[in-house]
Structures are given as C-alpha cells and as structure tokens.
Amino acid sequence: MLTADQARHLGNARGSDLRDLMQQAAAVKRQYWGETVTYSRKVFVPLTNMCRDTCTYCTFVKHPSSPEAHIMTPSQVMQTARSGEKTGCKELLFSLGEKPELRYEHAKSALAALGYDTMIGYLADVCEMVLQETTLLPHVNAGTLSDDEIDQLRPYAASMGMMLETTSKRLMKKGQPHYGCPDKSPLQRLRTLERAGQKKVPFTTGLLIGIGETWGERIEALEAINASHARYGHIQEVIIQNFQRKPGISMENSPEPSLTDMLRTLAVARLILSPDISLQAPPNLNERHIEYLNAGINDWGGISPVTIDFINPQHRWPVIEELAKSTQLAGQNLEERLTVYPSYLTEKTEFINPDVLSKSQGLWEKIGTSTARHIGGVL
Numbered sequence: 122m123l124t125a126d127q128a129r130h131l132g133n134a135r136g137s138d139l140r141d142l143m144q145q146a147a148a149v150k151r152q153y154w155g156e157t158v159t160y161s162r163k164v165f166v167p168l169t170n171m172c173r174d175t176c177t178y179c180t181f182v183k184h185p186s187s188p189e190a191h192i193m194t195p196s197q198v199m200q201t202a203r204s205g206e207k208t209g210c211k212e213l214l215f216s217l218g219e220k221p222e223l224r225y226e227h228a229k230s231a232l233a234a235l236g237y238d239t240m241i242g243y244l245a246d247v248c249e250m251v252l253q254e255t256t257l258l259p260h261v262n263a264g265t266l267s268d269d270e271i272d273q274l275r276p277y278a279a280s281m282g283m284m285l286e287t288t289s290k291r292l293m294k295k296g297q298p299h300y301g302c303p304d305k306s307p308l309q310r311l312r313t314l315e316r317a318g319q320k321k322v323p324f325t326t327g328l329l330i331g332i333g334e335t336w337g338e339r340i341e342a343l344e345a346i347n348a349s350h351a352r353y354g355h356i357q358e359v360i361i362q363n364f365q366r367k368p369g370i371s372m373e374n375s376p377e378p379s380l381t382d383m384l385r386t387l388a389v390a391r392l393i394l395s396p397d398i399s400l401q402a403p404p405n406l407n408e409r410h411i412e413y414l415n416a417g418i419n420d421w422g423g424i425s426p427v428t429i430d431f432i433n434p435q436h437r438w439p440v441i442e443e444l445a446k447s448t449q450l451a452g453q454n455l456e457e458r459l460t461v462y463p464s465y466l467t468e469k470t471e472f473i474n475p476d477v478l479s480k481s482q483g484l485w486e487k488i489g490t491s492t493a494r495h496i497g498g499v500l
C-alpha cells in the first residue's frame with residue numbers, strides 16, 4: 122500500500138517504475154478479489170438532461186431552449202425498464218442533471234406538469250415504481266444531495282452514486298471547466314460523500330481525470346474518498362474515468378489522458394484505497410482497456426445490452442460475451458454482479474432498506490445459482 126506522500130512522487134512513473142507499481146497494484150487486487158473481474162448488466166435511464174451546471178466537458182446536458190431537452194415521463198421510464206428486463210438486466214441506473222428547476226423556468230414548469238416541485242421528489246417516485254413494478258434494482262446518480270434528499274431516495278434505491286471528480290477548487294475559477302457550476306464545489310461533493318456515509322448508503326464515486334487537475338490533486342481526491350470510507354464503510358466502488366474529447370464541447374481540443382497516465386492513476390488508486398473498495402474503469406473509453414487489468418482493477422462497471430452510454434454517446438459498450446473472452450485471455454474471469462456489492466447483502470445489511478435488501482438477495486441468489494453468472498448470459 123502507498124502513503125499519500127509516496128504517491129505524490131509517482132506522477133511521472135514510467136518504464137520499469139510504472140511496471141513495478143502496476144505489479145504491486147495487481148497483487149493487491151488478486152489478494153482481495155481473486156481472479157474475478159465483475160460488471161453490472163444494466164439499463165440506463167437519463168431522467169432529465171437539463172442541469173443547472175455547465176461543465177465544459179459535458180455533452181449530456183441540454184439547455185432548456187434546445188428541442189432535445191427533456192424530462193422522461195413515467196411511461197417512458199417503464200418502457201425503457203421493460204427493455205432492460207427483456208435483455209437480462211438486473212440494474213436500472215437513473216442519471217440526471219443537477220437541480221435544473223432551481224435555474225430554469227422551463228424545467229420548473231415541465232416538472233410541475235408531472236405534478237412535482239423538485240426533480241428529486243420525482244426521482245424518488247419513479248424509483249419506487251421501478252422497485253415495485255419491475256425485476257430491476259434502481260441505482261441513482263443524482264449528483265450532490267442534502268440529508269433530506271438522501272432520505273427521500275434511500276427507501277427505493279439499492280445504491281447511489283456521485284463522481285467526486287476532483288477536489289480542485291482551482292477548476293471552479295473563470296476559464297476552468299467547473300466555472301459557474303455550484304454543484305461542482307469540492308466542498309459540496311465531499312459533504313454528499315459524508316452524508317451518504319452517515320445515512321448508510323452503499324455509494325459509488327470516482328475521479329474524472331484529464332480535466333486540468335494536477336497529479337497532487339488526484340492523490341488528494343483519492344485520500345479524501347478513502348478517509349470517508351474509513352469513517353463509514355460505505356464506498357463500495359471508485360471509478361477512474363478518463364476525459365474524452367467530443368465535438369461541440371468547449372474542451373473539444375483539450376488533450377485526453379494517455380493510456381500511461383490512466384494505468385499510473387489506476388495503480389496508485391488501488392494502492393491508496395482500502396482493498397475492499399472495488400476499483401472500476403470503463404471499458405468503452407479506451408480501445409486498449411484490457412491493459413487496465415494489469416493495473417489492479419477488478420470491475421468494468423455498468424454495461425448495457427440495450428441502451429447507449431448517454432454521457433459518452435460516441436463510445437459503444439463492448440459486447441458482453443466479447444469482453445468475457447478478452448478478460449479470459451488476460452487470465453481472469455468475467456462475472457456478473459448487482460449494483461450493490463455482496464458485502465452489503467451479507468454483512469453490512471443495515472445499509473439497505475429491508476424491501477430492497479430482500480429483492481437484492483433474491484437476485485444475487487439467482488445470479489449465483491445460474492451458469493449465466495459467467496459470461497453475462499441472460500437469466
């Protein structure tokens with residue numbers, strides 16, 4: 122394992138130094154997670170693409186004046202959920218912009234037409250609908266959350282998530298990616314991590330790398346996540362996501378992180394974070410993603426056989442059977458998991474509402490007893 126001080130000196134590790142670092146990270150992965158790499162078979166629901174923030178790397182967000190701006194209706198949510206059920210998904214992931222009704226009259230009136238004052242209130246109700254009327258487990262990515270907002274969502278969500286992205290306050294200054302984005306204040310995001318821990322929510326977070334942060338700021342963010350987990354035991358996974366250029370965004374000409382940078386960051390993350398935190402990197406954002414397996418990851422994250430990656434629409438999900446083959450060629454086994462990790466279903470059961478827990482345990486048993494657990498076959 123690494124101390125933060127040691128990690129701060131590794132920002133330029135390459136060649137044999139990088140190989141040594143990756144070997145240490147891969148050994149920790151093997152010791153804690155064995156030869157298994159997991160993924161969650163899921164369907165994505167972009168509940169609204171309106172947002173009060175304006176991150177300069179985002180293509181998901183649409184200004185309310187755009188004809189593409191929308192809030193999905195309950196029947197559209199159910200239609201997408203049914204397509205997920207038909208293709209063997211176990212998780213439905215709600216992704217949405219942050220609190221658009223606080224900034225835009227159009228978002229406020231569109232929500233009012235659905236009978237709601239707040240997006241979180243609407244999200245809680247559609248989450249309950251998915252929990253009760255489908256075989257899927259809801260996971261919500263709703264950004265920064267207050268205590269009251271977590272209380273509204275917790276009874277119906279198996280797990281929640283919010284990318285910390287960075288702890289750099291510098292990136293909120295004029296000309297930087299988070300300028301004018303109140304929800305990207307590192308303080309607000311760290312507070313959400315703390316609240317999720319205090320309220321016992323299995324939580325996903327992570328770093329977005331390559332948006333202008335320094336190596337030292339990456340280490341600081343990993344340390345902050347690990348410290349929060351040490352206090353509450355709620356961080357079930359950390360995603361290391363690489364920034365992607367997209368046409369039409371303000372950062373369309375900014376450089377993307379190299380594979381070396383990604384490998385170095387993954388290895389350091391594996392060696393800083395507690396080994397029980399799952400380390401994940403998206404397979405669709407780098408053609409050479411299989412090399413991540415040498416840097417200590419144990420999870421490919423959510424992959425959908427039915428919906429696109431709405432955040433990076435130009436990057437297709439891998440075909441699950443092909444990912445299983447390439448993972449196997451690298452000497453590891455691909456296995457399916459749920460949105461909530463097994464330790465919360467067997468040991469830390471107080472983290473999940475009883476209704477959600479019994480549904481999750483039933484699905485876990487079904488995956489465990491089925492040959493479909495391997496290679497992601499449809500149950």
Ligand code: SF4
Pocket residue numbers: 172173174175176179180181182217218219264302304
């Ligand atoms: S908060 Fe999320 S949805 Fe909103 S602009 Fe930033 S990245 Fe896009």
